[in-house]
Amino acid sequence: MRAPAFWSNPPRAPGWQARLLAPLSWLWAAVAARRLARGARVRVGVPVICVGNITVGGSGKTPAVIALVERLRARRRVPHVISRGYGGRLEGPLQVEERRHTAEDVGDEPLLIAPFAPVWIGADRAASAVAAVAAGAEVLVMDDGFQNAGLAQDLAIVVVDAGFGFGNGRVLPAGPLREPVASGLARAGLVLAIGPAPARESFARDWPEAARLPLVGAEIRPLRTGMDWGDVRALAFAGIGRPEKFFATLREEGAEIVATRSFDDHATYDPRLLSRLRAEAKALGAQLVTTEKDAVRLPPAVRAEVLPLPVRLGFADPAPLDAALDRLGL
Known part of the structure; x- marks a missing residue:
């Protein structure tokens, strides 16, 4: 699904479409609240940190999970990650094996995270958590699942794209929210706002209810690999929540982008589509370039022809996060 343009409207002027869809939003919010209220909230004996969001679409959650895992490992803890495994065909619970x-088996995000920590996928997050603890996990990082009531969360981190914020402030389908901002932030322990400093400052002004929680700023930056993107004439494609962010980053790195192609989040690249992309790149004299998340969804033979742009998340001031980890005894 491609996000409608009116989802980006300011809350004070959400658009006629949002007002028209308001009754469906009320129903969605009521169902979400009831599901959360009836959850079992299982505890598994180790701290559980949820890295989730209130909005749908790309907020930078996967780089945030990786950054948190690395911070926990630096504290000499043994983190395991549990994930729904969205887009994968295997039910789990099972541990992801990169090789x-x-x-198609486990979803793209678990494959991206697996080099940094053991990852367990499964629809039943409590069952995955039990398996991870049995395998030696000292702390669990739950990738997404903020609205999942099956597993108790000791710390919930709400990840926000600072430039987008909470969009028009309306719940699906009238806006991009999975639940109302107020109810979501009431369960959160920390907000992670990702974007340049001016965007983070604007987010804090526009959404004071989020700024009342401990607020950590961060940016997603390209990983320095020695690659000179200034020499690259690129046909850039992406199937992520907000492809335009990837294209902008690639331009900032100096690449000459001669064409862009956007696909739905978690898009499946079938042979016909890949053949068309390869032919178009050849006709333009361009190199195919994509995100790490898209690259893991490509067949190995095609992946060898495509340049991925690796990124990592850097914290502007991690003190509030470190304080929260200290309170958990981590």
């Missing part, structure tokens, strides 16, 4: 599993 054996594909994105």
Whole structure:
């Protein structure tokens, strides 16, 4: 699904479409609240940190999970990650094996995270948590699942794209929210706002209810690999929540982008589509370039022809996060 343009409207002027869809939003919010209220909230004996969001679409959650895992490891803890495994065909709970599993098996995000920590996928997050603890996990990082009531969360981190914020402030389908901002932030322990400093400052002004929580700023930056993107004439494609952010980053790195192609989040790249992309790149004399998340969904033979742009998240001031980890005894 491609996000409608009116989702980006300011809350004071959400658009006629949002007002028309308001009754469906009320129903969605009521169902979400009831599901959360009836959850079992299982505890598994180790701290559980949820990295989730209130909005749908790309907020930078996967780089945030990786950054948190690395911070926990620096504290000499043994983190395991549990994930729904969205887009994968295997039910789980099972541990992701990079050399054996594909994105079709376990989803793209678990494959991206697996080099940094053991990852367990499964629809039943409580069952995955039990398996992870049995395998030696000292702390669990839950990738998404903020609205999942099956597992108790000791710290909930709400990840926000600072430039987008909470969009028009309306719940699906009238806006991009999975639940109302107020109810979501009431369960959160920390807000992670990702974007340049001016965007983070604007987010804090526009959404004071989020700024009342401990607020951590961060930016997603390209990983320095020695690659000179200034020499690249690129046909850039992406199937992520907000492809335009990837294209902007690639331009900032100096690449000459001669064409862009946007696809739905978690898009499946079938042979016909890949053949068309390869032919178009050849006709333009361009190199195919994509995100790490898209690259893991490509067949190995095609992946060898495509340049991925690796990124990592850097914290502007991690003190509030470190304080929260200290309170958990981590």
